[in-house]
Amino acid sequence: MKRFDPRVRLPGFITALYKSAAWRFPVTEKVVYLTFDDGPVPEVTPWVLHVLKQENIQATFFCVGENVMKYPGLYRQVLADGHSVGNHTYNHWQGLKHSDENYFRNIEKAGEYVDSDLFRPPHGWLKMSQYRYLKKKYKIVMWDLITCDYDKRLTPEQVFRNVTDFVRPGSIITFHDSIKAEPNLTEALPRAIHWLKAQGYRFETISFKQKQITGSK
DSSP states (O other), rough: OOOOTTSOOOOHHGGGGTTTSBBBBOOSEEEEEEEEEEEETTTTTTHHHHHHHHTTOOOOOEEOHHHHHHHHHHHHHHTTOOOEEOHHHHHOOOOSOOOOHHHHHHHHHTTTEEESSEEOGGGGOOHHHHHHHHTTSSBBOSSSSSTTOOEEEEEEEEHHHHHHHHOOTTBBEEOSSSSTTHHHHHHHHHHHHHHHHHHHHEEEEEEEEEEEEEEEE
């Protein structure tokens, strides 16, 4: 029997708070959506892009605006490789810790560097006032499975098992192209990709067109 870990898959009463956000795609076929948060950074993102290119996979990168400002060439490479992008605020701000006005301003500043209608809130939390406002402008994308690769208490094996234990058709899977996650990411990501392929899964990106969220190859 698979264990339940509320860090990896949030309980339904929490996901119900943000009903119009995308947590998982309602599909029955074996499709998953790899996403990466917190980049781009030169220490990790180029390696992630190399792995994805080797595996012929496109993913969705939720970029921190300040990082894009610092490393515009990396951001351009993400786009050139065919990946989708989303706004992850300018300073990786958690909405609960900031006023609505300042939080929206930070997201708008990120939007000057990240051209996308997708938004993922850092840490996955928003005030309800922030959620109601942002859902009118962005498609808010959460996750069905967060790997917890950033958690230094976990081993790469445990991060890998978070994928194998919790994935299901339509899962939005979150890794991090960040320095903090690198020790787990570099081992767990290739293993997870190979395992998912062996199970018959294919990979798609996330896009937001005509107010409808879709998965696209």
